[in-house]
Every structure is written in structure tokens, then in C-alpha cells.
Amino acid sequence: MRTALLAWDYPPAPSGLSTAAREIAESLAAAGAEVTVFTLDRTGRERVGGVTVEGLALPPGGLARLRLWGSAGHLAAPLAFRRAVLAAHARAPFDVIEATNWYAPAVLLARRRDLPLVTRSSTPAAFTRGPGASLRDRLDGRTADALERAQARGSAGLIANTAEHGEVIARAYRLSGRQPSAVIGLSLPPEICSSARAAAYPETDAPLRLLFVGRAEARKGFDALLDAVAILAAEQAAGALPPFRLDLVGVPPDDLPPDLADAARQRIAARGRIDAAALAQAYADAHAVLAPSRYESFGLVYQEAMAYGRPVVACAEDASARAFVGASGAGPLAQTATGPALADALRPLLLDPGLRRAYRMQALAAAGRFDRTSLGRETLALYEAAIAAARHP
Secondary structure, eight states: EEEEEEEEOOOTSOOHHHHHHHHHHHHHHHHTTTEEEEEESEEEEEEEEEEEEEEOOOOGGGGGGGSSGGGGGGGGGHOOOOOOHHHHHSSOOEEEEEEEEOTTTGGGGTTTTSSSSSEOOSSSSSGGGOOOHHHHHHHHHHHHHHHHHHHHTTSSSSEESSSHHHHHHHHHTOOOOOHHHHHHHOOOOOOHHHHHHOOOOOOEEESSEEEESSOOSSGTTTTHHHHHHHHHHHHHHHTSOOOOEEEESSOGGSSSSSTTTTHTTTEEEEEEEEHHHHHHHHHHHHHEEEOSSOOOSOOOOOOOHHHHHEEEEEEESHHIIIIIIIITSSSSSSSSSSSHHHHHHHHHHHHHHHHHHHHHHHHHHHHOOOHHHHHHHHHHHHHHHHHHHOOOO
């Protein structure tokens, strides 16, 4: 089977979508498919991990100028992807295309019987926008939502990361339920698995090292995280807790609010984006991983933390956290995404090394639930169903 995978970026770019794209592409290649990834984060062509990677970075002028025109800018990437995919399809036909729902990169390739589209949904763009947007941003958001909905509805098949996520997507895009669909969990990169296996738990606890990996946005519970750190920093300053520090990966210093309490700021290191080796070291150094998301489509950070055997402090508001962290006993769940609730969940871990070790053992036992073999096999099965549905609507 020949498949085209559309990606906004691809490793070594350090993003969740990038990591997912490589896992999908290389799992399909290992299962015998011929995979071409089209990505906007580079130019040129290369062969990596059994996958052909075609760079489509938009040069100044041309389609890139669309991005200056408000809502119309959302069509720049779909036009670039459509042009490149159809040109390649004319030379050597693809059997199927896969794309993320995020900002609808394949919306202009939907509803084609000769080239069925499968959409694998991450978190919809609407779920990542905060309050207080300008009129222009609100219009942009509505356009993005409409394009995502059109791509999902025009897809020959749909993939969700969890059953709960699939239900959320169906409601958000008002889907009919007639398309072939599947729930397929994502695997972790082999280098993360090997690094995790080699990472011993930190022997020193002065200070305790806490880790957050993500963006400074409400969906990730970042506001609750900072509030919890402020509460616990005040308690530590009073001698009620042992010393601790929090590394923020993916959060640049400028994203910290100016009114953050000094006691909290002194215990935080905002590191911005870091490369894969530095991220592996950050996990290895951590005593616990804080992931208080209000919503995750899958939650790769949960899987990464468990692979390293690090207790995960998550939030019960997120269904993936309940399924992967709470059900496995890999860490405590804050009942709500608020500073006091998160502080209550984290405080016992700071005080009790035995509890940290117990959660570590549970996390290790729960790790490795998803692998590339099942990812490739189940994705190809959904592709076959989507191709059949497109040919015989």
C-alpha cells in the first residue's frame, strides 16, 4: 500500500504532532507500506527510517502571502499540500492519504474517491484557544473550526486516540457516524523507550525535581500548575515541605506571568523548547511529572512519564488521565484543574519518598501498552476499510 501522510512538522522538530507523525509513518513502513510524508517545516527530499520525507516549506511570496489575509491564510497550507500530493499522485498513485485534523491541512483533498482521506484527530484547534480573543482572532478561529469540520466530514475514515476522544470529536464536528472509524493508541519512539529503560530513579532529593512538558495554555492546566507551585512554595518557605524545583519544558521565560509570586518564580526554570537528548535527561532527572491537563486527545506526556517510571500528577477532568494514570495507579489525580486541588495531590509526593517509589513501580508496570506493531497493523486495517468505503459509498 502506498500512503501519503501530511504533517505540519516532522522530527527532529520537537512537538507532539511531529512525534506522532513519525510514529505513524515508521510503524506503517515497518508493516510493509510505502510511506511518503509531506511536511511544511523544511525543504528538499530525504529518506529516513524507511520513509520518504518531502519538504514543502512555503517560500516568501506565493502561497505564503495568503497568511497575511486573516481567515484566508488558513488555506495556504491546504493549497500547498494539495498541489504537492496531486503532483506525486500523478507520477505514482497513492492508495490513501492520512492527515491530522489540526487546522485541516487536507481539507482540499477530502471527498475524493480515487484518493481516500483518513483523518486522525488530535485536539481540535477550538479547544486550545483562550478567552479574550480579538475580533480578528475570533474570525480566524471560526474559519479554522469550519475547515476542520469539513475535512472530518469529507474523510473516508476516522481515527481517534481513545474511545472518549472519538466521542468528543464526533460531537465537536457533528459527524454522522457512517464513516469507518477506529480507536488506535500511539506508540513511543524507540529512543525514548531505550532511554527510559536505562534511566535509574534519582537517588538525591535535595531538591526534589518536578517536570512539566507542554505549552503555557489553559488546556494544559498551566494556570493551575503555577497556582499550585505558589501554594507549595509558600509552605516550603515556612519549613513545612522539602526543597523542590520545577522545570518547564516547552515554556519560554516570557510565558511566565509578571505577577507570579517571587517564592514560586525562584523555584521555576522555564527552559523553552529543547532537543530530544535534553528532554530525555529532563525525564531522567525528575522525581515526578506534573501533567494537569484539562483535556488531552491521548496524552503522550503520560506515556513518556510512565515509560521512565516517573509518578504522574494529572487531573481527573481529563478522560485520558483517568484511563492511563488513574486506572493504572501511576500517580495521583487532582479532582479539578485548580491550584489548591493540584497542590493537595502533589503534597504527599513531596513528603513521602516511599509513596514516590510505589507510584514509580505502578508507572513502570503500566508502561509499554502501545507499540509500533499494533499501531501499524491497526492503521492499515482502517485504511482498507476507508478505501472500500470510498469506492462503494
